[in-house]
Each structure stands twice: as C-alpha cells, then as structure tokens.
Amino acid sequence: xxxxxxxxxxxxxxxxxxxxxxxxxxxxxxxxxxxxxxxxxxxxxxxxxxxxxxxxxxxxxxxxxxxxxxxxxxxxxxxxxxxxxxxxxxxxxxxxxxxxxxxxxxxxxxxxxxxxxxxxxxxxxxxxxxxxxxxxxxxxxxxxxxxxxxxxx
Numbered sequence: 726x727x728x729x730x731x732x733x734x735x736x737x738x739x740x741x742x743x744x745x746x747x748x749x750x751x752x753x754x755x756x757x758x759x760x761x762x763x764x765x766x767x768x769x770x771x772x773x774x775x776x777x778x779x780x781x782x783x784x785x786x787x788x789x790x791x792x793x794x795x796x797x798x799x800x801x802x803x804x805x806x807x808x809x810x811x812x813x814x815x816x817x818x819x820x821x822x823x824x825x826x827x828x829x830x831x832x833x834x835x836x837x838x839x840x841x842x843x844x845x846x847x848x849x850x851x852x853x854x855x856x857x858x859x860x861x862x863x864x865x866x867x868x869x870x871x872x873x874x875x876x877x878x
Contacts, residue, residue, distance in 0.1 A: 736785060737778065741771030762800050766793025820866030823848075827876055830859045841871060 748764035769792040770785055780788075823843060831847050832840040834855040840847045841861060852873035855861060861873035 736774070736782060738771045738775035741767050741774055741785070741789070745771060758800055758804065759797070762796035763793045765796045766790070769796075820869075820871070823863045823866060823871060825863065827860050827862050828873075830855045830857050830861055833857045841873065843871075 745764045745767035748760045748767055752758065752760035752764060766789050770789040773788050774780055774785055828841040828843055828848075830839055831842040834850070834852060837851050837854070839850055839852075839855065841850045841863075848871050849869060850861065850863075850871040850873045852861060853875050855875050860876040862876050863871045863873055865872045
C-alpha cells in the first residue's frame with residue numbers, strides 16, 4: 726500500500742504515459758472528445774517529466790492541467806472550424822441535396838404540377854408550366870414536393 730501512495734507523491738514519466746494510454750482508450754469507448762485531450766495532456770506531461778525528472782508532483786499536475794486545457798480548447802476550435810467548412814452534406818435529407826441543382830422535366834407541368842427526374846426516381850414538383858424534356862432548377866423542397874423554376878436552355 727505504501728508503494729502505491731509513493732507513486733502519487735513522486736510519479737515518473739511512465740506513470741503519465743500509462744495514464745495517457747488509459748485516457749485515450751476510454752476515449753475510444755466513450756462518445757465525444759474530452760478524454761482524448763486529457764490523454765494528450767498526460768502524454769505531454771510525461772514528455773516534460775522525461776526531460777526534467779526533478780519536477781515535483783505539484784508542477785507535474787499543473788503541467789497536466791494546462792496541457793489538457795489547451796488541448797481541449799484547441800481541439801474544440803479545430804473541430805468546430807472543420808465542421809463549419811465541411812457544411813452539411815444533407816445526410817438522410819435527399820430533398821436538401823437537390824436545392825440549387827438543375828433537373829429534367831419527366832412529366833409535363835400542367836396547372837403548376839409535374840414530375841422531374843432525380844437520379845433514377847421521379848419527384849413531384851410545382852412550378853410554371855413546362856414541357857417534358859425542359860430543364861428546371863429546384864428552389865426549395867417542402868416534404869416530398871420540389872418547388873422549381875424553368876431554366877432557359
């Protein structure tokens with residue numbers, strides 16, 4: 726028992742590396758990215774202790790806290806920017822993927838209603854009268870109906 730408590734008073738670099746592995750392993754199992762940055766902080770602390778083994782536990786703990794906090798803030802900033810740059814791909818929102826794209830009229834628009842060919846399927850659409858084969862641009866999608874405008878050839 727005294728050996729265990731002595732580790733808490735004077736951890737070396739291996740203890741920090743083991744903690745980093747444990748925290749990163751928890752990250753694999755748990756959702757989010759909190760434990761990843763804690764693990765990075767532990768690994769950074771392990772490297773600092775490896776280079777400066779005379780550091781006391783208080784300094785090691787301070788380095789761990791700062792490294793984990795900086796990693797957490799930087800990681801959140803990076804992942805937020807990445808998500809904003811990638812945008813929404815409209816996963817499971819096929820209608821949202823169609824907005825702004827041009828399609829061919831499959832069934833003529835009569836009285837403001839017709840069908841457009843989207844890939845290998847037909848979509849009900851509303852818009853100005855158009856003949857089969859005309860090009861239309863999707864402005865919006867409401868439920869299963871696309872709102873379109875005629876595009877000049």
